[in-house]
Amino acid sequence: MPTLIKNGRIITAEQDYSADIYIERETVTTIGKDLNVQADKTIDASGKYVIPGGIDVHTHMDLPFGGTASSDDFETGTIAAAHGGTTCIVDFAVQSKGTSMRHALDTWLRKSEGKAAVDFGLHMILTELPDDWLPEMDALVKHEGVTSFKMFTAYPGVFMVDDATIFKAMKRTADNGGLICMHAENGGVIDLLVKKMLAEGKTTPNVHALSRPATAEQEATHRVIALSEMAGVPVYVVHVSSHLAMEQIREARGRGLPTYGETCPQYLYLAYEDYADGSFEGAKYICSPPIRERENQEFLWKALKGDDLQAVSTDHCPFCMKEGYKGLPKQKELGKGDFSKIPNGLPGVENRLHLLYEGGVVKRGWSMNRFVQLVSTAPAKLMGLFPRKGTVAVGSDADIVIWDPKRPHTISANSHFMRVDYNPYESMTVSGSPALVLSRGKVVFDGDKFVGKSGDGQFLRRGQYNLV
Numbered sequence: 001m002p003t004l005i006k007n008g009r010i011i012t013a014e015q016d017y018s019a020d021i022y023i024e025r026e027t028v029t030t031i032g033k034d035l036n037v038q039a040d041k042t043i044d045a046s047g048k049y050v051i052p053g054g055i056d057v058h059t060h061m062d063l064p065f066g067g068t069a070s071s072d073d074f075e076t077g078t079i080a081a082a083h084g085g086t087t088c089i090v091d092f093a094v095q096s097k098g099t100s101m102r103h104a105l106d107t108w109l110r111k112s113e114g115k116a117a118v119d120f121g122l123h124m125i126l127t128e129l130p131d132d133w134l135p136e137m138d139a140l141v142k143h144e145g146v147t148s149f150k151m152f153t154a155y156p157g158v159f160m161v162d163d164a165t166i167f168k169a170m171k172r173t174a175d176n177g178g179l180i181c182m183h184a185e186n187g188g189v190i191d192l193l194v195k196k197m198l199a200e201g202k203t204t205p206n207v208h209a210l211s212r213p214a215t216a217e218q219e220a221t222h223r224v225i226a227l228s229e230m231a232g233v234p235v236y237v238v239h240v241s242s243h244l245a246m247e248q249i250r251e252a253r254g255r256g257l258p259t260y261g262e263t264c265p266q267y268l269y270l271a272y273e274d275y276a277d278g279s280f281e282g283a284k285y286i287c288s289p290p291i292r293e294r295e296n297q298e299f300l301w302k303a304l305k306g307d308d309l310q311a312v313s314t315d316h317c318p319f320c321m322k323e324g325y326k327g328l329p330k331q332k333e334l335g336k337g338d339f340s341k342i343p344n345g346l347p348g349v350e351n352r353l354h355l356l357y358e359g360g361v362v363k364r365g366w367s368m369n370r371f372v373q374l375v376s377t378a379p380a381k382l383m384g385l386f387p388r389k390g391t392v393a394v395g396s397d398a399d400i401v402i403w404d405p406k407r408p409h410t411i412s413a414n415s416h417f418m419r420v421d422y423n424p425y426e427s428m429t430v431s432g433s434p435a436l437v438l439s440r441g442k443v444v445f446d447g448d449k450f451v452g453k454s455g456d457g458q459f460l461r462r463g464q465y466n467l468v
């Protein structure tokens with residue numbers, strides 16, 4: 001069923017031109033002016049941008065965490081993603097203590113089976129690494145398309161690994177061609193601060209941020225970069241929240257190291273000042289690293305423009321404020337009276353492109369090319385998906401968003417597709433949004449109507465990172 005997209009303005013990370021796009025089956029097969037071809041479906045994209053589908057390389061669907069599990073699964077989460085123009089996610093399988101990476105991969109493949117509405121890949125979170133497991137890392141990279149490993153310097157007793165484990169994993173990854181992703185906060189220091197603050201009777205949600213200072217993020221960011229330098233491996237620092245941490249990445253890149261960083265919409269739009277009053281509403285904004293003081297935001301926006309940070313993902317990890325929403329159990333309320341028990345994480349997968357377009361292109365005058373680079377092309381290259389994904393080109397998957405710069409969208413929990421009872425950006429109106437979203441050649445969203453199918457999304461065996 002060939003599809004023709006006519007009269008659109010095609011934007012890639014490098015190009016901006018008007019042409020028609022011909023799609024056969026799942027792939028873009030021709031791009032040219034005034035194509036004279038037979039199509040079963042013709043889409044008129046006059047006055048609109050035709051961009052590659054967004055790629056969110058940091059999501060947590062159905063993640064067991066904080067005594068519950070994130071409220072979106074691969075079905076609701078990928079439908080929500082598609083509504084906002086994201087046609088590919090890379091989620092995280094978790095190797096928990098005493099279980100193998102293979103077991104973790106099988107568990108996450110089962111969780112996603114028949115559910116995902118758009119394509120997805122998986123990273124592997126490592127929580128321990130005995131020497132005789134090292135060959136499993138190579139097997140994941142070589143045979144399973146799981147080409148990135150995430151480790152944490154935070155969450156002691158849950159995810160945190162020590163420097164020796166990090167270094168060991170980094171050395172192996174340097175040899176097998178994978179990418180290391182790091183959650184960088186000093187978990188030991190934070191643990192002490194949390195205990196001290198609780199002992200002093202400081203229990204409200206805002207204390208979460210006070211117990212996780214930006215210096216703890218700066219120190220761990222510096223450390224993981226130093227470890228990666230010694231191991232000779234590229235490192236991607238996830239969810240950079242503060243100016244201080246970002247400066248570590250900028251400095252390393254200035255020395256020519258293959259160091260990369262992402263930030264997330266919550267660090268660009270939300271501020272500690274907005275929940276400093278200690279009310280339980282603040283639980284909506286509990287994530288780690290925490291939402292920082294407002295003064296950080298402009299540094300992060302500038303870092304995105306100037307390539308000191310290379311990508312924007314969401315760290316989508318939603319938990320409901322109230323028990324019972326769509327049958328879900330108690331989530332954020334688990335931490336009433338003790339901030340350390342509030343499950344960490346925020347929703348965002350649906351609104352990443354909305355927010356980046358508004359904040360970057362509309363408010364700060366970025367080119368559409370930079371926008372596409374940050375939300376699609378760089379993530380694709382980092383995660384070994386380019387050029388299959390992350391661009392509009394002959395031979396690429398027809399993951400395409402018809403972006404209408406004149407289609408305002410008001411973000412609200414009343415209308416969003418994410419399975420969560422609040423939206424951190426409630427009532428914000430953005431100027432542009434997707435008019436149509438295609439996933440491998442099939443329309444999955446027509447405006448605000450989901451016309452795709454759960455289970456149509458495929459597991460992606462990714463290649464090696466190739467962002468230079």
Ligand code: URP
Pocket residue numbers: 060183239286287288289315317344345346
């Ligand atoms: O608060 C967060 N970020 N929750 C998700 C897990 C993680 O650290 O990425």
Ligand code: ZN
Pocket residue numbers: 183238239288
């Ligand atoms: Zn993290």
Ligand code: ZN
Pocket residue numbers: 058059060315317
């Ligand atoms: Zn995360």
